[in-house]
Amino acid sequence: MMTTKVHGNHGDFAIEAKGLRKRFKTGRTFIEVLKGVDFDARHGDLTMVMGPSGSGKSTLIAALSGLLRPEEGRVDALDVDDLWKLSSGRIDKFRLDHCGFIFQGFNLFPALTALQQVETVLKFQGLSDGDAKKRAKAALEEVGLGPRLHMRPSSLSGGEKQRVAIARALAKDPKILFADEPTSALDGENGQIVIKLLRRAASEHGAAVICVTHDPRLEAWADRIIKIEDGVIIDDRRHVPDPNAVLASHH
Amino acid sequence: MSLALATLLYEWRRYMAAVMALALSGLLVMAMTGLFIGIGRGFTAQIDRAGADVMVLAPGAKALGNGPSGVPRRFIPLVYRHPEVVQVRALSGWGGQFQSIKEYDPTESAAERAKRGAPRQEQVQISVIDTAPGAVTIPTDYSDELVNALRQPYTVAVDETALRRLGVKLGDKALLNGNTVTVAAVTRGYPNMMVAQIVVSRDTLRMIGGPNDSSLRVGPLMVKLRDPTRAPIVAAQLNEMGGGQYRAWTRGELAQANEASMFEEGILVVIIGGCVVLGTIIGVAITWQTLRGAIMANIKEFASLRALGVGMGSLRRIIMELSFWVGIVGVLAAVLLTWLVSILALAGAVIIAITPGMLIVVGGGLILIAMLSGMLSLGVLKNSQPADLLR
Ligand SMILES: Nc1ncnc2c1ncn2[C@@H]1O[C@H](COP(=O)(O)OP(=O)(O)OP(=O)(O)O)[C@@H](O)[C@H]1O
């Protein structure tokens, strides 16, 4: 169990966005990928964002997290009013302090052991070497990688690599955790481990977990399911998570 | 361990090209400089091992040898006036033509001889010693046998590194300026890449027609003192006595000035400068491209750090640290390579001197080159767009 505090009160808004519009230029024409999206997510919720390919899910996350500036709209996150008004340095700092990311790819440095991957980020947060090591170890143990601390990515399985990436994101004790297709490169068993870890980050650490996926089977673990199509939110409903759900790949 | 160092160690193959480029740049500069210093040392060897405590040269001259470093003969009694001086002798030298007479047929033309691969006529530099016991012109490392051998008329001593060039060995006969001489001794440690050096006694020099003792100008003066430890003081006093007509040096002073004067030669500066420029260009180009490739290979990992809030400045620092370590490894490789080359060169009687000053300057330069390459490759970091990881 990590020695972290629980963020906010379950149910408080962690992030709120209004009227997000994002256009991309393709050739001579613009395509509008986000067409005035209003979005919010709460502490303690595993918020699932679903929709067909190309509907703008990843773009939405990028705009919410300060990675891709929208043409219109505003994002209020935690105690920051209008994230996009901040300088890019301040946005980086905001992410460093409060945000975790999990991507479809694992993006681990080939040269670093599991422990070093996690430590590196913590040291950038300003932790001392000793504290970074302690926290990194705890995070890796929480994702079940206690016995793999000193292995490099080349000797870890795909599922284990994703768990290192999750530990790297969770070790920072983020208030907001973004995940973009975190299970799509994994088989059912590993996918289940990962979604359960995200579930736990929300329930036990009170993080606002925003998880993009196109896998409908993950819905079982969600507190809230938002459907997006063609840059517009078409459905937003609450859901009672089933902690005992099973994600089987074969059968 | 830092991310940069861990990456360099783990993916060392990727960085080999950069390390080798730095090593070769370093080798180029160090070998060239070392070669010149080695040549210079050959000249200074004469100074270092001279039997004189003080040497008197023409003002401005910084090397032993005839011509510009010589002084008027009347300075000999002048120097003797100093009460602590016990012996003054002029160093003499002369140019000569040396011909091995092995398989030598005087009726044959030079072209025919060359065709047979017989030893050619060689230009040599003749230096002269006095064979009287305790003579100041005898270098300190000459053995008594060597001096005794040269005391015989028509004998010469040849440095071991020049034997092959001159086509002779110990005991051989040869023609020196048309006189038959015998190679009666072999010296050690007087390599000269430009022109072979042979040693004769003052008597032999006269017998083969060299400059006699009546000339108005003589070579630099070799001065022996009663108390060698007082050389700096006596040299200063001699300089005061001379009032600028000559310059008296202690052995150490002259050796230092001689080494330094090598690098006042324009051509050396041009050659070494050229090597530095070439080495820098090669080093920067290859190290830059290697670092670029290495960053691109890890660009997604860098992007994920950016997503987690690690700023661009921190990533730049990682790259600069990486370049620094590449530079350090490059310096080590350069030193190792230069050392190996100098050992090989020594086997061929070529001295490549590696001095601590050279190591510091070249080492620092290589690290600078690596850091500069790192700076140039910082540009590719802008490809670490975390938004690209979200697709
Ligand atoms: N940098 C870009 N330049 C141009 N077009 C882009 C860019 N990024 C995204 N798009 C376009 O925006 C649309 C939405 O992309 P986005 O990545 O948000 O979709 P998604 O919902 O995440 O899809 P998927 O489920 O396939 O990941 C797509 O049509 C895509 O081609």
Ligand SMILES: [Mg+2]
């Ligand atoms: Mg996507």
